[in-house]
Amino acid sequence: MNTPERTADAPSDVPGFGTAVAAESLYLANLMVAPGLAFAALLVLWFKHRHSAPPLARCHLRQTIAGTxxxxxxxxxxxxxxxxxxxxxxxxxxxxxxxxxxxxxxxxILFGAIGFAKAMSAKPYVYPLIGPRNDD
Known part of the structure; x- marks a missing residue:
């Protein structure tokens, strides 16, 4: 069985992909599964990566913190x-x-689901109405 090879264009190769997906996942978990616990994990992720993260991750971190x-x-x-x-x-x-x-x-939750889909495709996303604009 042949498996497709990963290309350089794969979303997971984009710098900050993992952090962006983690931020959106924790945002949704905070709203639906583990309020408080997921928020604490999101804050840890934000404090750890807010200055050093690539633009994609910084964008999603800012949006999820603002949304929360x-x-x-x-x-x-x-x-x-x-x-x-x-x-x-x-x-x-x-x-x-x-x-x-x-x-x-x-x-x-809808904003988070769209943000998660954008993070999975390695694209930045600004939450409508509540999201801070990115300067990156």
């Missing part, structure tokens, strides 16, 4: 709104929770 901070801020805002509008026993609490998850949380 926006997600945390939105979560705090929703909880503050719930508390200000009568607490967790109020009947409209579930309306706010469902609105948050169907709009904000799912949008953050």
């Amino acid at each position: 901070l926006w997600g945390g801020a939105l979560l705090v805002l929703v909880n503050a709104a719930i508390i200000l509008m009568g607490g967790y026993d109020a009947p409209h609490t579930w309306v706010l929770v469902i609105l948050y998850f169907t709009t904000c949380h799912s949008t953050l």
Whole structure:
């Protein structure tokens, strides 16, 4: 069985490919699987590579950190709104929770999925609305 040979154009040969994919993976894991733990790992990755990483990795690291901070801020805002509008026993609490998850949380996941696909193809990506612009 013949296996195709890797070419120099393979995405995994691009400098920063592994770090970019890891950053996007940790961003998605933070939103869906292991909140907090994945965020801590993403912060470690960011502190380790933020100055020395190639442009591709720096781009994805900046986007995932910004997206994670926006997600945390939105979560705090929703909880503050719930508390200000009568607490967790109020009947409209579930309306706010469902609105948050169907709009904000799912949008953050969509941005992460697109970012992950771009990282896997070794392309830079800026999250719409929430992503900082790259100077690279």
